[in-house]
Amino acid sequence: MADPDEALRELLGAEPPGAVLALDAVTRADLAGVIADARRHQARSLAEAFEATLKHVPFPVRGVVKRVLGA
């Protein structure tokens, strides 16, 4: 995502505040990178949490539970 404003809009799903868009391009790109990292970290952490939870489900029904939960 080369354009930092587009990256921010896409990551936030909303129009960023004016004062944020008024920051210099390097800062806007850096902010977009930090938000993208947080989103990746959350996805990874939740996936790991999900797997950890599934380990407590008896093996014979684990596949069914996994499919139901979309894991």
Place this chain on the structure above:
Amino acid sequence: MTAPDSAAEIQKLAHQLGVEPTRLAALTGVPAGDLRILRTQIADALFEADKPRFAKIAALSKAVPTAVAARLTEYAMPPLLAARTAELIEPRRAADLVGRLSDGYLADVSAAMDASRAAEVVAEIPADRIATIGAELARRAEWVVIGGFVAHVSAPALAAAVQVFDGEQLLRIGFVLDDKDRLDDVSQLVTDVQIDAMLAAASKHGLWTELDDLLAHLTADRAGRMRDRFGVAPAKIVAATQAAAASGRLSQDSLAKLTA
């Protein structure tokens, strides 16, 4: 809004993004109101990004009796997943579930939770449990988490929680409160001993920005108690406070509230 407001917002934004506040130093000039909007936008985006996954867990949990769900949750579900799921469960059921979880696990879940997304659940948690969890979160230095909860806990719970915090903790929590209007409530609840401890902590730990922010948000009446305690504070604390004001680390307005 003031410069301390922006600094507090950057601290909350950093917590949300999992980075140190210094990593966001370039945002220092952004007004606090815009930083708050940005933080809300990020929270919404993070919540929506993985919502389908934990929405299914929340739906599944309805099929199990609460007592069983509580045992299963604590046994099998990591706190992050439990926090996200709790934000989607019907509030009364979630409150019932929370009531059956151990203190340690509930503190873990609280640290991972966005209190504003589970405000009705937080409001239902009994005062003694809020105090216990608050003390544990303070031990972990989870100031932003506590600051988010303060906006939503019941009045009795707030009173119980305030009792367990020391001066340093009160200053650090007050600085990042999501609802600064509650500072007035908190200032009513603190004892003279806690006010003395706040003044001492500002001096000992250099928490001048936090003290400045607190005084800026107190009504004249509430600031009067701070002034009274400052009037009988040890000489070294008075000297340190005056030095902080002279060097600009504490505003002249705040010094005036303590001395006028």
